[in-house]
Amino acid sequence: MSPKTLYDKIWDAHLVHEAEDGSSLLYIDRHLVHEVTSPQAFEGLRLSGRTVRAPDKTIAVPDHNVPTDTDRAKGIENEQSRIQLEALDRNAKDFGVHYYPVSDVRQGIVHIIGPEQGWTLPGMTIVCGDSHTATHGAFGALAHGIGTSEVEHVLATQTLIQSKSKNMKVEITGTLPPGVTAKDITMAIIGRTGTAGGTGYVIEYSGSAIRELSMEGRMTVCNMAIEGGARAGLIAPDQTTFDYVKGRAHAPKGAQWDAAMAWWKTLYSDDDAHWDKVVTFDASEIAPLVTWGTSPEDVLPIDGEVPSPDSFEGGKVSAAQRALEYMGLKPGTRLQDIEIDTVFIGSCTNGRIEDLREVARIMEGRRVKDGIRAMIVPGSGLVRAQAEEEGIAAKLQEAGFEWRMAGCSMCLGMNPDQLAPGERCASTSNRNFEGRQGRGGRTHLMSPAMAAAAAVTGRLTDVRELAQDSVPA
Amino acid sequence: MDKFDTLTGIAAPLPIVNVDTDMIIPKQYLKTIQRTGLGVSLFDEMRYDSDGNEVPDFVLNKPQYREAEILISGENFGCGSSREHAPWAIKDFGIRCVIAPSFADIFFNNCFKNGILPIALPQEQVDILMKDAERGQNARMTVDLEAQTVTTSDGEVIRFEIDPFRKHCLLNGLDDIALTLEKAAAIDGFEAEAAQSRPWV
Numbered sequence: 001m002s003p004k005t006l007y008d009k010i011w012d013a014h015l016v017h018e019a020e021d022g023s024s025l026l027y028i029d030r031h032l033v034h035e036v037t038s039p040q041a042f043e044g045l046r047l048s049g050r051t052v053r054a055p056d057k058t059i060a061v062p063d064h065n066v067p068t069d070t071d072r073a074k075g076i077e078n079e080q081s082r083i084q085l086e087a088l089d090r091n092a093k094d095f096g097v098h099y100y101p102v103s104d105v106r107q108g109i110v111h112i113i114g115p116e117q118g119w120t121l122p123g124m125t126i127v128c129g130d131s132h133t134a135t136h137g138a139f140g141a142l143a144h145g146i147g148t149s150e151v152e153h154v155l156a157t158q159t160l161i162q163s164k165s166k167n168m169k170v171e172i173t174g175t176l177p178p179g180v181t182a183k184d185i186t187m188a189i190i191g192r193t194g195t196a197g198g199t200g201y202v203i204e205y206s207g208s209a210i211r212e213l214s215m216e217g218r219m220t221v222c223n224m225a226i227e228g229g230a231r232a233g234l235i236a237p238d239q240t241t242f243d244y245v246k247g248r249a250h251a252p253k254g255a256q257w258d259a260a261m262a263w264w265k266t267l268y269s270d271d272d273a274h275w276d277k278v279v280t281f282d283a284s285e286i287a288p289l290v291t292w293g294t295s296p297e298d299v300l301p302i303d304g305e306v307p308s309p310d311s312f313e314g315g316k317v318s319a320a321q322r323a324l325e326y327m328g329l330k331p332g333t334r335l336q337d338i339e340i341d342t343v344f345i346g347s348c349t350n351g352r353i354e355d356l357r358e359v360a361r362i363m364e365g366r367r368v369k370d371g372i373r374a375m376i377v378p379g380s381g382l383v384r385a386q387a388e389e390e391g392i393a394a395k396l397q398e399a400g401f402e403w404r405m406a407g408c409s410m411c412l413g414m415n416p417d418q419l420a421p422g423e424r425c426a427s428t429s430n431r432n433f434e435g436r437q438g439r440g441g442r443t444h445l446m447s448p449a450m451a452a453a454a455a456v457t458g459r460l461t462d463v464r465e466l467a468q469d470s471v472p473a
Numbered sequence: 474m475d476k477f478d479t480l481t482g483i484a485a486p487l488p489i490v491n492v493d494t495d496m497i498i499p500k501q502y503l504k505t506i507q508r509t510g511l512g513v514s515l516f517d518e519m520r521y522d523s524d525g526n527e528v529p530d531f532v533l534n535k536p537q538y539r540e541a542e543i544l545i546s547g548e549n550f551g552c553g554s555s556r557e558h559a560p561w562a563i564k565d566f567g568i569r570c571v572i573a574p575s576f577a578d579i580f581f582n583n584c585f586k587n588g589i590l591p592i593a594l595p596q597e598q599v600d601i602l603m604k605d606a607e608r609g610q611n612a613r614m615t616v617d618l619e620a621q622t623v624t625t626s627d628g629e630v631i632r633f634e635i636d637p638f639r640k641h642c643l644l645n646g647l648d649d650i651a652l653t654l655e656k657a658a659a660i661d662g663f664e665a666e667a668a669q670s671r672p673w674v
Contacts, residue, residue: 016663023638039506080504131555145555149586157653196549252673260673315490315547433495435518
């Protein structure tokens, strides 16, 4: 048998039909659904008299529109948001899919609760009408975002028409220095390869620095595969993966666990597998990073300066000019001199328990600077509950953070959590596009540790310059 | 789905790289539960000021481009979120063809599901079309999907590549779901086999 990559193996295991023209029908093991990209798909089913083929493999949860203030009983003020949530409610009931309503403690960001509930398992194909579905690739699952028409297609057929992507390996050798985290890895990759560097590829992340990451860290890395243009990001499952999965609500048990493990242990890229593209990084050379512009590829080490548009080529020159104007920044400004108004900790990139622990570690004995609006939005109700149990929540509130309910929140501002025009935010989310967090809002992407450091000083800050004992190892 | 065969129309130049889906249609318009009505909000934050007035300099507000049916733009067009609201807004405005050096994967897929033809061409050829588009109303291009060509207002013919299956579906306005349901037996067979080999799924 010819050697295969992990992507090849998962692809082959899910191939229902392959046409002569190369278009393939791929079986989908898990379909995650949220309220924004699904109403038109369910409506399409109704209009054509179709049903959901596999409701037991379909999991729905509201997250994008959900308000994050602590009083959920008062409902949703925005009428359109409310209608969208009501539509999901009705669709979940009418079509009989698994559902975590707002009132359920397990509700949260779809990409946080899939893994949390054990829906996400190695070797699966997982789709969702959301580009950050790439997150689930951390388990060695082939996971990617789809549009609403494809949501309808998966609902009706449990398959997706696909053409196969190329294989790209991103290897991170060595060990991360103190103060550098999974978020810096994924931002470093995009900074080097660009937002279109992964277009046409499925990326497998490998190397010692990836192996050393927790599942939370791996999810952060895979989450932003889409920001690098890739269809999906993957990490081969190992003991860290199996330990995370075991015992979760929907993970296999008993004999099924053993059968699953037998297959999962074959899920790695063969030594002599063919790669269409290989990129290698030395983890020891990665510094804590921040973005300065309006594209996730606008990445620089925190000790850098705002670049001049002249340092770019082609269409990037005008893009940089536009970005600097939007961001209200001048070339040559030290990144550490940029003052911020707001700190946002959360999102499917960095809304997991480990992220909150990281923030708590930095905040030990420190406070949010006066005048800074700092909010923490846990990725799920269970993450929130765990942080409360561990005492993190109380400490962070004492330090000056707002402690909110679970949802997508200010990552994209579909709920009331938005930036005002000109408001500058240190954000642990994934996109710094113009208007992303609110019209005119200015986003600097960074790790939770770096966002916490910014909360303390009120400006972009090198977390390594804070006391060594609190820097994440 | 609407068919796409040939299109002759005005092309609007939008020479920006990395046009993302938040630019194409910002979040506040994702709250709809319908596919239509988004055209008026296409490129909202570039097209209107914060009071909702048109920004006269924005290309689609200029008199010569208000009826544009083709959009010419920079590399990595449609990057960002999976929102199909982006192609819905483009189509609702009246644009049926987007030409750029490259496209983001999900946006590219979404176009085909909505009768929009995304054409990827080398930068030099996009530059030619961009220049042609800048001539405004007098520059009417023709896109011929069957022949896989774009013809400039000067008669210069540029050939483009397209996946044969997607071409077939666009030309005939085929419904993907109906096509897939024809393979229901294969899906049944796959499920029966998977129930044995991966019963935990």
